[in-house]
Amino acid sequence: xxxxxxxxxxxxxxxxxxxxxxxxxxxxxxxxxxxxxxxxxxxxxxxxxxxxxxxxxxxxxxxxxxxxxxxxxxxxxxxxxxxxxxxxxxxxxxxxxxxxxxxxxxxxxxxxxxxxxxxxxxxxxxxxxxxxxxxxxxxxxxxxxxxxxxxxxxxxxxxxxxxxxxxxxxxxxxxxxxxxxxxxxxxxxxxxxxxxxxxxxxxxxxxxxxxxxxxxxxxxxxxxxxxxxxxxxxxxxxxxxxxxxxxxxxxxxxxxxxxxxxxxxxxxxxxxxxxxxxxxxxxxxxxxxxxxxxxxxxxxxxxxxxxxxxxxxxxxxxxxxxxxxxxxxxxxxxxxxxxxxxxxxxxxxxxxxx
Numbered sequence: 001x002x003x004x005x006x007x008x009x010x011x012x013x014x015x016x017x018x019x020x021x022x023x024x025x026x027x028x029x030x031x032x033x034x035x036x037x038x039x040x041x042x043x044x045x046x047x048x049x050x051x052x053x054x055x056x057x058x059x060x061x062x063x064x065x066x067x068x069x070x071x072x073x074x075x076x077x078x079x080x081x082x083x084x085x086x087x088x089x090x091x092x093x094x095x096x097x098x099x100x101x102x103x104x105x106x107x108x109x110x111x112x113x114x115x116x117x118x119x120x121x122x123x124x125x126x127x128x129x130x131x132x133x134x135x136x137x138x139x140x141x142x143x144x145x146x147x148x149x150x151x152x153x154x155x156x157x158x159x160x161x162x163x164x165x166x167x168x169x170x171x172x173x174x175x176x177x178x179x180x181x182x183x184x185x186x187x188x189x190x191x192x193x194x195x196x197x198x199x200x201x202x203x204x205x206x207x208x209x210x211x212x213x214x215x216x217x218x219x220x221x222x223x224x225x226x227x228x229x230x231x232x233x234x235x236x237x238x239x240x241x242x243x244x245x246x247x248x249x250x251x252x253x254x255x256x257x258x259x260x261x262x263x264x265x266x267x268x269x270x271x272x273x274x275x276x277x278x279x280x281x282x283x284x285x286x287x288x289x290x291x292x293x294x295x296x297x298x299x300x301x302x303x304x305x306x307x308x309x310x311x312x313x314x315x316x317x318x319x320x321x322x323x324x325x326x327x328x329x330x331x332x333x334x335x336x337x338x339x340x341x342x343x344x345x346x347x348x349x350x351x352x353x354x
Contacts, residue, residue: 001346004034004081004104006074006097007089008063010042012209012235013178014262015089015111018129018150018335020049025339027053034081038074038093039063045237055081075101085346088123095119105349110137110145112259113281117141124349127342130260132280148342150260151335156239157269159326160246170202171311174248176241176263177255179211179232185254185277186217191300192307194224201311205230206248208241245270250310250317253282256298261285264292268329273317275303275310285333291325293317 005023010016019035027033033054040060050056057077061070074096078086083104088094089111095118099106106123113136120126121141128134128145137143173193181187186207193203207217207230214232221230241263245251251267253276261282267274268291276282277297286292293310296302310317 002032002084004083005087006036006093008039008093010037010046021335022339036077078102133259151338154269154330157242159271172248173205173250176208179213181213185256188254188300192304195304208233208236210235265333268325271322271326273321291328
């Protein structure tokens with residue numbers, strides 16, 4: 001099968017990282033896979049991760065340009081593959097392509113809740129990365145999307161040794177995501193760490209990621225007097241994250257809204273406890289509370305209380321992380337399964353069109 005994936009940019013983010021895994025798996029399964037990046041916006045570190053077997057075209061359109069020549073170049077880049085399936089990963093990308101020019105059947109993956117669908121509605125099929133995203137599409141647009149659960153390369157995530165470790169002198173907490181506190185809730189974690197520090201708890205936090213809230217969050221740490229306990233590591237490669245997650249005692253994902261939560265699944269694969277807000281996406285990842293800890297979304301009071309409980313009962317949290325939670329992540333979040341599921345769905349569309 002000839003498949004071409006279309007995405008606007010290739011910068012560090014959940015959709016982009018998932019896409020790299022999917023094209024790697026689909027290509028390894030013997031399919032002809034292409035990738036078109038429409039905009040002049042990509043990180044070389046991610047470009048270097050594209051398999052050599054995947055033909056990639058960088059159109060280099062200036063972001064926001066309305067010059068119709070760029071639209072023609074994008075459509076011709078896709079058409080060059082003579083695809084059976086054109087798979088979009090941004091609504092804007094879908095808006096730049098026209099089926100009569102590109103050929104193939106058109107599908108798209110919706111990677112988050114609250115996404116505005118201006119162009120996806122004219123495609124042949126939509127996929128949702130989680131049940132919560134599917135339900136969001138159903139409630140807002142009346143669309144019945146197919147669910148293809150996001151996956152990770154579980155074998156690439158280094159896990160801790162699985163033995164009980166002595167309680168650390170300082171609990172090392174990690175949060176991995178774009179620094180966007182309005183969505184990701186990093187300010188709630190800073191507030192909780194400040195309160196627990198006042199109570200005598202020894203914690204340190206590493207924020208892995210970058211974004212528009214970096215300055216705000218650094219100032220908040222200064223205002224709370226905990227700048228020495230909170231470290232902003234910036235954007236780190238996924239190889240780095242997969243290597244070092246096991247070095248932490250806890251991952252906290254305090255998002256105010258989230259369609260899924262791959263970093264939570266990655267932490268579970270690393271055998272470390274996880275604490276997430278009680279919203280649909282992350283709750284889906286932890287089996288609706290069976291394999292992780294939860295706090296009330298948006299509440300610093302609740303996060304502080306649950307974080308304190310996890311620290312006070314850490315051995316039980318670690319036992320869960322190294323046992324049932326680890327097994328659940330490896331069983332349910334394999335990227336190979338996700339890639340295979342997409343292929344089956346593509347075939348059903350192509351066969352119907354014959």
